[in-house]
Amino acid sequence: MTSQQSERTAGHSRAAAATTLITGVRCYGEGEPVNLLLRDGVIAEIGAQVRDADAEVLAADGLIALPGFVDLHTHLREPGREDTETIATGSAAAALGGYTAVFAMANTDPVADNAVVVEHVWRRGREVGLVDVHPVGAVTVGLAGQKLAELGTMAASAAGVRMFSDDGHCVADPLVMRRALEYSKALDVVIAQHAEEPRLTVGAQAHEGERAARLGLAGWPAAAEEAIVARDCLLAQHLSARLHVCHVSTAGTADVLAWAKQRAGGAGISAEVTPHHLLLTDERLASYDPVNKVNPPLRASTDVARLRTALAEGVIDCVATDHAPHAPQDKDCEWAAARPGMLGLQTALSVVVHTMVRSGLLDWRGVARVMSERPAEIAGLPDQGRPIAVGEPANLVLVDPEATWTVRGAELASIAENTPYEGMDLPARVVCTVLRGRVTAHEGRIRP
Numbered sequence: 001m002t003s004q005q006s007e008r009t010a011g012h013s014r015a016a017a018a019t020t021l022i023t024g025v026r027c028y029g030e031g032e033p034v035n036l037l038l039r040d041g042v043i044a045e046i047g048a049q050v051r052d053a054d055a056e057v058l059a060a061d062g063l064i065a066l067p068g069f070v071d072l073h074t075h076l077r078e079p080g081r082e083d084t085e086t087i088a089t090g091s092a093a094a095a096l097g098g099y100t101a102v103f104a105m106a107n108t109d110p111v112a113d114n115a116v117v118v119e120h121v122w123r124r125g126r127e128v129g130l131v132d133v134h135p136v137g138a139v140t141v142g143l144a145g146q147k148l149a150e151l152g153t154m155a156a157s158a159a160g161v162r163m164f165s166d167d168g169h170c171v172a173d174p175l176v177m178r179r180a181l182e183y184s185k186a187l188d189v190v191i192a193q194h195a196e197e198p199r200l201t202v203g204a205q206a207h208e209g210e211r212a213a214r215l216g217l218a219g220w221p222a223a224a225e226e227a228i229v230a231r232d233c234l235l236a237q238h239l240s241a242r243l244h245v246c247h248v249s250t251a252g253t254a255d256v257l258a259w260a261k262q263r264a265g266g267a268g269i270s271a272e273v274t275p276h277h278l279l280l281t282d283e284r285l286a287s288y289d290p291v292n293k294v295n296p297p298l299r300a301s302t303d304v305a306r307l308r309t310a311l312a313e314g315v316i317d318c319v320a321t322d323h324a325p326h327a328p329q330d331k332d333c334e335w336a337a338a339r340p341g342m343l344g345l346q347t348a349l350s351v352v353v354h355t356m357v358r359s360g361l362l363d364w365r366g367v368a369r370v371m372s373e374r375p376a377e378i379a380g381l382p383d384q385g386r387p388i389a390v391g392e393p394a395n396l397v398l399v400d401p402e403a404t405w406t407v408r409g410a411e412l413a414s415i416a417e418n419t420p421y422e423g424m425d426l427p428a429r430v431v432c433t434v435l436r437g438r439v440t441a442h443e444g445r446i447r448p
């Protein structure tokens, strides 16, 4: 680790709580309950008999301990749309959702396409101190897709940008994408692509299929995603560069990824799926409620089924929320005028449990893999997604696997309330989140 990296990862403005003793917890939902002693930001001792008279005790009987979640795809809206989310409110939502690190997308206003903006986001994240906020840098200036942004300057800045994306827009020009991949290789960073061939989605409003046709909504064909993913996999492999595919939404994309990964022996290519694409389908569109409008759009039930198995099999590496807060005036309007996107940070675990654990596709080890370990590896975070073991950083989430809760947008920490799960009963609840030994969220409340 370079000295700059260690300053970034360990030098947070808030000191870790002295000592915390978590009692009666089952790590990864396996084996007998144990106590975890957290001291100086690391896991100091693990065992059934571990005690410490001076420690703050967190009774965790019946709970499962997992490594803190890492979200590769979050929209925090600061700077520019602080009426919908700020770094402070988004960090609170992240901590309450079990996250210890989030990647904040670059489509802010101003765009995070330079060192000044990414350093602002990074500093503000540290000041808030609830979750590690890693700014994503834009690939192109102003997300316009024409001229490469100064990736090197952002990577070398205090923010130490590791991931670049024009998310919200596709880097559609193949030559611009090629150059970005070449630079990313030299800088050892990853390009995350929002795969959408813009010429195929002009005016698109919903998944192209029978339902959109019946509702009279212009279609967003699966091929618009799949064609870009195929192109970018070929480019990345040709250049031996790394590529991360954002919000995979179709069965065909899973097929392309399986092919590309098998071809490259698994190297270089990674992909994420959102909780909403694992659960919701375009049947939701019948209501014309724009809360269901998202990019890429909700797809068919056959896509949902394939995305679940692709995640279980590792064809899709991880879950990322694409948490996208929007103001009421941008959502409570006619479908065509509404902005795409939905909240995700505080519901992600429950949707993953509902779709993947309750269906038998993943066990709790698998949840740790897709929500913490793989995203940390993809982004190159040395201190996140680590095993729950002595000497490791105390970045943890404690989950109640038996709980059920009812989602209420107004009760979520985000300023915006655009959750598609309003009124739904979801399984499993985040009880406690720990960042470097310090409790950041407990029993649904933030611990500032």
Ligand SMILES: NC(=O)N[C@@H](CC(=O)O)C(=O)O
Binding pocket: 075, 107, 167, 168, 169, 194, 293, 294, 295, 296, 322, 324, 325, 339, 340, 341, 342
């Ligand atoms: N997912 C969305 O529908 N919206 C995102 C942009 C994006 O992720 O493409 C947003 O910024 O609102």
Ligand SMILES: [Zn+2]
Binding pocket: 167, 168, 169, 194, 246, 247, 295, 296
């Ligand atoms: Zn996107």
Ligand SMILES: [Zn+2]
Binding pocket: 073, 075, 105, 167, 168, 322, 324
């Ligand atoms: Zn996004």
